[in-house]
Amino acid sequence: MKSTMTLAAALASTVCFSTAAFADGHLSLDGKTIGVAVVGTQHFWDREAFNGAVSTVEELGGTVVPVDGGRDNQVHADNHDILLSQGVDAVISILGDGAVEPKFEALSGAGIPVFTVDHQSPFGTNNTTSDxxxxxxxxxxxxxxxxxxxxxxxxxxxxxxxxxxxxxxxxxxxxxxxxxxxxxxxxxxxxxxxxxxxxxxxxxxxxxxxxxxxxxxxxxxxxxxxxxxxxxxxxxxxxxxxxxxxxxxxxxxxxxxxxxxxxxxxxxxxxQQPNLIGSTAAMNVARHFAGETLLPQTFVEVVPVLGQDGAKAAYEQLGYGTLD
Amino acid sequence: MTQPMSQRLLGVFPIIVFACLFAYLGVQSTTFLSLDTLELITKQAVPTVIVSLGLATVVIAGGDDVVAGGIDLSIPATAIICAAIIADQLTNQGASLPFAMILAFGAAAIIGAINAFLVVGLRMTPLLATLSMSVAIVGITKVITSSRRIGVTDETIVFIRDGTIFGIAASVVMTTVLVLVFYHALHRTRWGMNMQATGGSRDAAEISGILTRRFVVQSFLIAAFAGWIASVFVLARGSGSSPGTEENMLLEMVLATFLGAAFSPRRVVTLWGAVLGAVVVSALSVGFISIGVNVFWTGCIKGALILLVVASASVTTKGRS
CATH class of the missing domain: 3.40.50.2300 (Response regulator)
Known part of the structure; x- marks a missing residue:
């Protein structure tokens, strides 16, 4: 019962959060080119965060330059060099280890803001992550x-x-x-x-x-x-x-x-809610260009899952379908 | 004997395909055909170029039959273990870069010697011997790093990553020098000619008095040396040693080396072909990103292009024979 209530509360806050975000009618990425770098797309989490970021950038009128590291941290880091050479307006970088730090430094040094996902960096404008x-x-x-x-x-x-x-x-x-x-x-x-x-x-x-x-x-x-x-x-x-x-x-x-x-x-x-995390990172890019001041981190709600029944409930509530 | 027109067209087909592709990328992307992008492409190709030099040397000495000829699949793993040793020594043990590199060189020399012993001494198939060696090396690397990343902030490594020489990326300049050294050794010295003769026809070389086994041994040692050199650039590229990078490098090394063969007039593995192959593979990645190709399609398109080129080369070779 407790877990069900927690789940409901978490989802309610998530819904409120996402509704508020998308209700921000003034937000736009029209005319902006946003690089979206993901460490890999093999795993659900990575893929969903990537899809969330890409679809939201496009919904906001922006153009996406997507790059996939193929689950290799060095390739992921190298991809940021390509985004730098492309002269994108901002970069959303999803995951990655320390190999990306010099790349973030180069991007921010070139005046390209970096919005990280699940990766705190001194060179990032904002990090969107779960709690x-x-x-x-x-x-x-x-x-x-x-x-x-x-x-x-x-x-x-x-x-x-x-x-x-x-x-x-x-x-x-x-x-x-x-x-x-x-x-x-x-x-x-x-x-x-x-x-x-x-x-x-x-x-x-x-x-x-x-x-x-x-x-x-x-x-x-x-x-x-x-x-x-x-x-x-x-x-x-x-x-x-x-x-x-x-x-x-x-x-x-x-x-x-x-x-x-x-x-x-x-x-x-x-x-976690990876699609919402990616989407939130994209919204934060738009907020940044709208002149809003962002906090260093944006936290997205998580859903505790306990036992077989908890898994079935979470599966349904997170929109994955139903499990019988 | 004059080749039929269709055969000649098929011969230049790989070059036409890539020329058209790069022209298309240049039209679609305002940044692709620029000096900055060229530098980026070559910079990103550096580790692949170096390990491909090693593989090309082994193929040149052992012959280009993928199973029975010369092949060394352990070069990327050698690069990764050397990178791990250097990173561990620099970051965890407080050692100096020269000491760390000497230690890594020792590891590479052992790997090269074991490969040579397995292939020449025990007459194992190079493909199996070096694949097994690669698996073993990756295992030892995991022991050294505990499968964890080791960051490196050594000034020399940072210079190789970010520095420039005469306004060109330091890693590109260093690699160019290395390519020229390999080229001189393999194409401009008697030793190199003998090595090429060994791979061209082992029997003919032996009749000519060339000690072919010695050259095959040396090719594996050179391959390990290439792995050792590549490790420094791997460290620079990743600002440290990250686990799991050998798989992609292995794939790119084999692709680059044999894609390079498709560009050569005689369809054989060459040093220049390997270098060109590595740069083409890197250029494809950068090019597709620069025109915003969906990431879920990139691998498929790259694979299809490479297959097309290699298949056309194979058809041409068969046509000639």
């Missing part, structure tokens, strides 16, 4: 509750040091666990691959399960996203392990579908 603080603490509480407040937990945490959003999510997850002395985070932490994450996580989980036989491992958490969780669940099924629970963050339709399956070990998630 990562809430995501980190919520998934920490949900996971701790799911395993009864004690046990051994493994975590896939490759990006805590490389991406600030992941630092917040994983850091606050750990912060919550400090209040559960019975929970031990297995060391060393696991590091997932950026590309081909599900298969990589599947193999690493199978290795982990061979080291931790039944009764010695209680949960596997993915610290910043949930594509690896797909592989984690596959590995648990392959190994016939029903004693390990899975938690993660992002809540795209693919992982919500896994959560909604009968007896799924994937028990908790926090769903």
């Amino acid at each position: 990562n603080y809430y995501m980190g603490t919520t998934i920490g509480r949900y996971m701790a509750d799911a395993i009864g407040g004690e046990g051994n937990v493994a975590v896939f945490n490759a990006f805590e040091g490389a991406l600030r959003i992941c630092g917040i999510r994983a850091g606050l997850w750990k912060y919550v666990l400090e209040d559960y002395p019975g929970i031990t985070i297995i060391q060393p932490e696991l590091a997932e691959e950026f590309a081909n994450a599900p298969e990589d996580a599947r193999i690493k989980t199978l290795d982990l399960l061979s080291q931790y036989p039944e009764g010695t491992l209680d949960a596997i958490h993915v610290g910043c996203w949930d594509q690896p969780a797909i592989g984690v669940v596959q590995a648990l099924e392959e190994a016939g392990r029903t004693d390990v629970l899975v938690t993660a963050l992002d809540g795209g339709p693919d992982t919500l579908e896994i959560m909604a399956e009968e007896g799924s070990p994937f028990v908790a998630n926090v769903a």
